[in-house]
Amino acid sequence: MPVNYRIYNKQEEKTKNDYLREMINEVLDWGLKPKTVTTDAWYSSQENLKLLKNKQLGFLTGVAKNRSCSVDGKNFTQVQNLEIPEDGLIVYLKNFGQVRVFRRSFKNETSRYYIMYTPEKDTLKSISRTEFKELHSIHWGIECYHRAIKQLCGIGQFMVRTTEAIKTHFFSAIRAFTHLELMRAEDLIENWYELQRNLSLQVARDFILEHLTQKFNLAA
Numbered sequence: 001m002p003v004n005y006r007i008y009n010k011q012e013e014k015t016k017n018d019y020l021r022e023m024i025n026e027v028l029d030w031g032l033k034p035k036t037v038t039t040d041a042w043y044s045s046q047e048n049l050k051l052l053k054n055k056q057l058g059f060l061t062g063v064a065k066n067r068s069c070s071v072d073g074k075n076f077t078q079v080q081n082l083e084i085p086e087d088g089l090i091v092y093l094k095n096f097g098q099v100r101v102f103r104r105s106f107k108n109e110t111s112r113y114y115i116m117y118t119p120e121k122d123t124l125k126s127i128s129r130t131e132f133k134e135l136h137s138i139h140w141g142i143e144c145y146h147r148a149i150k151q152l153c154g155i156g157q158f159m160v161r162t163t164e165a166i167k168t169h170f171f172s173a174i175r176a177f178t179h180l181e182l183m184r185a186e187d188l189i190e191n192w193y194e195l196q197r198n199l200s201l202q203v204a205r206d207f208i209l210e211h212l213t214q215k216f217n218l219a220a
Helices: 016-030 046-054 121-126 129-151 163-185 194-216
Strands: 036-039 058-063 068-070 089-093 097-105 111-117
Touching: 016 046, 036 129, 046 058, 046 111, 058 129, 097 121, 097 129, 111 129, 129 163
Parallel strands: 036 058
Antiparallel strands: 058 111, 068 089, 089 097, 097 111
């Protein structure tokens, strides 16, 4: 469920990373206690990761293939040059500390790299491929959320220009997604796309029947 968000505003002179750190501090002040924080590589800056570390938060985040790390803490190289086993490899991330790095290969023969961190070092040593895959599944769910809120809730389709109207539009789109997720969680729908698919089928059916009636003078 989405619990916090920001609308990018150039006049605030803040970056996406500034907004991320704001939101993390904000939800922690609310009393939210996340077990793990996950982000894509865009948000894996040293400043962001150190904030999570200082807050005693574990994380799974993507990293660029040229991110500098070391197995022995001395000889640093790009993460893409490492021999990474299935269960991951504990390395020293430059200017951060120990993390466990994993590699995932995709059909187009590209590889993506992810790092995991836990406040307890002993836990970091025992993380398995299975645990990584479970967390990565949650991570991928956030990607699916971003796609659904665009395709189903129209967050990027608005015909207004005033600041307040734009804010209302974004808030309404997020509320719409929240209702879809509640319906899915309560087994009222199988997935987020079910309502749209059923509505489209009904509209298409009605359109076809109407035109068949007009063309052949059929009784409805």
